[in-house]
Amino acid sequence: MATAMLRPSFFARGDQSSALDLSSDRVSRNAGGSSSRSKRDFVFVVNPKGANGRTGREWKKLLPFIRERLGPQCNICESMTSGPFHAVDITREAIREGAEAVIAVGGDGTLHEVVNGFFWAGNPVTSVDLGPEHSTTLGLIPLGTGSDFARTFGWKNDPYDAVERIARGLRSKIDVGVISGSSGEKHFFINVADIHLSAKAGYYASKYKRFGNLCYVIGALRAFIGHNNWDLKIKVDDGEWEVCNKVTALCIGNAKFFGGGMKITPTADPSNGNLEVVILQDFKWYDFVLKLHKLYNGSHISEKNVYTRSVKSIEIAEVTSRGDIFVQSDGEHFGFLPAKCLILPAAIEIFT
Numbered sequence: 001m002a003t004a005m006l007r008p009s010f011f012a013r014g015d016q017s018s019a020l021d022l023s024s025d026r027v028s029r030n031a032g033g034s035s036s037r038s039k040r041d042f043v044f045v046v047n048p049k050g051a052n053g054r055t056g057r058e059w060k061k062l063l064p065f066i067r068e069r070l071g072p073q074c075n076i077c078e079s080m081t082s083g084p085f086h087a088v089d090i091t092r093e094a095i096r097e098g099a100e101a102v103i104a105v106g107g108d109g110t111l112h113e114v115v116n117g118f119f120w121a122g123n124p125v126t127s128v129d130l131g132p133e134h135s136t137t138l139g140l141i142p143l144g145t146g147s148d149f150a151r152t153f154g155w156k157n158d159p160y161d162a163v164e165r166i167a168r169g170l171r172s173k174i175d176v177g178v179i180s181g182s183s184g185e186k187h188f189f190i191n192v193a194d195i196h197l198s199a200k201a202g203y204y205a206s207k208y209k210r211f212g213n214l215c216y217v218i219g220a221l222r223a224f225i226g227h228n229n230w231d232l233k234i235k236v237d238d239g240e241w242e243v244c245n246k247v248t249a250l251c252i253g254n255a256k257f258f259g260g261g262m263k264i265t266p267t268a269d270p271s272n273g274n275l276e277v278v279i280l281q282d283f284k285w286y287d288f289v290l291k292l293h294k295l296y297n298g299s300h301i302s303e304k305n306v307y308t309r310s311v312k313s314i315e316i317a318e319v320t321s322r323g324d325i326f327v328q329s330d331g332e333h334f335g336f337l338p339a340k341c342l343i344l345p346a347a348i349e350i351f352t
């Protein structure tokens with residue numbers, strides 16, 4: 001498939017029916033190098049607007065190095081996203097076309113969209129010609145504002161390091177979280193899904209990305225306005241409903257970090273087949289001042305008003321319905337409660 005143009009996609013995002021054309025000028029196949037049928041396609045999904053445009057600038061500098069390190073072993077397909085959710089469509093199309101790897105170049109938001117592109121209507125996307133036995137590997141070149149997912153693996157926030165990791169070619173299977181709301185439609189997360197104050201803070205932080213990592217502080221301060229710790233009910237592994245009193249935030253980790261470096265679910269491991277739930281209860285604003293360092297180093301889980309649990313699935317709902325409890329997944333606003341999360345063990349292969 002190496003030299004043939006990628007076919008237009010008949011996958012649509014949501015209920016739209018617009019075709020995606022990867023042969024457009026946004027996509028450069030074998031960016032700047034020679035294309036070969038015998039080589040495999042590595043599709044780089046680049047968000048040029050990530051980290052206030054830094055991703056696009058860094059990408060231009062990185063491309064010659066990628067050609068040098070990966071050019072001999074693969075066709076380098078560069079695909080720039082044109083806006084939110086475009087990375088989902090590009091990824092689906094690339095997998096259908098039998099790409100060997102799809103590499104997210106950007107922040108956690110771009111990674112989240114690429115991960116969602118591995119699925120369609122709740123099921124894994126497969127290659128049209130190579131069938132379900134062929135698996136496309138996920139890669140990451142972390143170039144975002146927070147780049148929290150990379151921290152779990154201890155990866156340096158260095159794009160050259162990331163290219164070396166891809167060149168080495170070591171792969172392992174990791175779990176993916178599934179989240180659904182009242183409509184039942186499935187979305188996927190790779191890092192952390194969270195509920196209430198932290199999700200509200202994330203929602204506001206996304207409006208202040210122009211301030212870099214400071215956006216998380218501004219988002220948190222804004223989220224405190226009008227915040228109350230509410231009673232929520234949870235159902236773990238399809239058991240009985242249990243009430244959790246005065247919940248400040250409920251976090252469900254497939255990986256450990258969120259919010260630009262907070263080690264919120266420190267026991268999470270993306271390859272252990274579980275989601276790690278951490279519930280902060282009855283936190284006051286001054287608890288965040290006094291315990292902030294603990295949230296960053298993960299020691300908050302030994303505090304008395306922090307509850308932790310390892311689960312395969314969890315449903316979360318309000319005790320008294322208000323409809324305004326924020327939910328986010330991988331730092332992206334998802335909606336409001338109710339929500340259900342479950343784990344898909346070893347769902348995606350990733351360059352490690």
Ligand SMILES: Nc1ncnc2c1ncn2[C@@H]1O[C@H](COP(=O)(O)OP(=O)(O)OP(=O)(O)O)[C@@H](O)[C@H]1O
Nearest residue numbers: 050051082083084106107108109110144145146147
């Ligand atoms: N061309 C584009 N123009 C504007 N927004 C885009 C474009 N392409 C993608 N996006 C959106 O930008 C959002 C943020 O991008 P990304 O995650 O790469 O960077 P970031 O927010 O700076 O980093 P982080 O998520 O690690 O904090 C994505 O969720 C995506 O929907």
